Amino acid sequence: MSGETRNALAVIENRDGIAALLPPLRRQILSRLHDEPDSATGLSRKIGLARQKVNYHVRALERAGLLELEGERQRRGCTERRFRPTARAYLVNPVVLGELVGNPGELQDRFSSAYLITLAASVVRDVAHLRRGADKAGKRLPTLALQVDVRFRSPGRRAEFAEELAESVARLVERYQDDSPQSREYRFVIGGHPVVRNPVKRGDSRDGDIKD
Numbered sequence: 001m002s003g004e005t006r007n008a009l010a011v012i013e014n015r016d017g018i019a020a021l022l023p024p025l026r027r028q029i030l031s032r033l034h035d036e037p038d039s040a041t042g043l044s045r046k047i048g049l050a051r052q053k054v055n056y057h058v059r060a061l062e063r064a065g066l067l068e069l070e071g072e073r074q075r076r077g078c079t080e081r082r083f084r085p086t087a088r089a090y091l092v093n094p095v096v097l098g099e100l101v102g103n104p105g106e107l108q109d110r111f112s113s114a115y116l117i118t119l120a121a122s123v124v125r126d127v128a129h130l131r132r133g134a135d136k137a138g139k140r141l142p143t144l145a146l147q148v149d150v151r152f153r154s155p156g157r158r159a160e161f162a163e164e165l166a167e168s169v170a171r172l173v174e175r176y177q178d179d180s181p182q183s184r185e186y187r188f189v190i191g192g193h194p195v196v197r198n199p200v201k202r203g204d205s206r207d208g209d210i211k212d
Contacts, residue, residue: 007086007087007088008087008088008089009087009088009089009090009091010066010086010087010089010090010091011090011091011092011093011124011128011131012090012091012092012093012096013093013095013096013128014096015096016063016064017064017065017066017092018092018096019064020060020061020063020064020066021064021066021090023057025047025049025054025057026057026060026061026066028047029043029047029054029057029058029061029067030061030066030067030085032046032047033067033083033084033085034085034088037070037071037082037083037084038082038083039080039081039082039083040054040055040058040081041075041080042080042082043058058083061083062083065086066085066086066087066090067083067084067085067086068083068084068085068086069081069082069083070082070083070084091124093124093125093128094121094122094124094125095125095128095129101121101125102114102117102118102121103118103122104118104119104122113193116191116193119189119191120189120191123189126187127141127143144188149195162192165190169188169190
């Protein structure tokens with residue numbers, strides 16, 4: 001995971017982190033602690049389970065780096081340890097799958113959903129790798145992201161848009177391409193998909209509906 005504390009997003013990059021998130025109770029614990037740091041004792045009251053059971057899962061999340069100690073306080077003669085999540089959201093790095101991760105270059109159909117998904121996975125993998133290096137160097141990673149929704153009257157208009165977009169990008173690349181030794185290469189990924197009509201909520205395994 002990234003070395004930053006209390007990230008907006010932490011990337012899980014090992015099997016232990018994934019395993020720590022599998023039990024539903026642990027995800028419930030993380031969700032509860034997003035609102036307010038708490039101890040295993042406090043969580044047990046809110047969730048309605050034995051403190052020993054909750055404490056077992058809290059320690060597992062702490063070992064996996066998903067929880068961190070927020071502070072300690074004396075309560076009824078005991079030291080109460082209060083925890084908070086290390087990030088507001090978590091994402092699994094596809095690199096955890098090793099050689100099973102797809103390679104966009106191996107897919108022939110660049111208009112397929114498989115190519116888009118594999119490309120998106122490679123972005124997660126590469127940016128997570130770069131962010132680790134930036135964290136260690138104490139620097140901010142320069143990135144750029146753009147998201148926009150467009151409504152098309154017909155498939156033909158959508159195809160016209162895609163063609164014009166490709167031409168515009170080609171012109172920009174030709175204008176700004178710099179092959180001098182001091183230049184640095186950047187990768188821009190452009191993809192499109194139908195907008196999800198009813199976005200799937202966290203923890204919901206149902207398929208999302210999409211617009212035609």
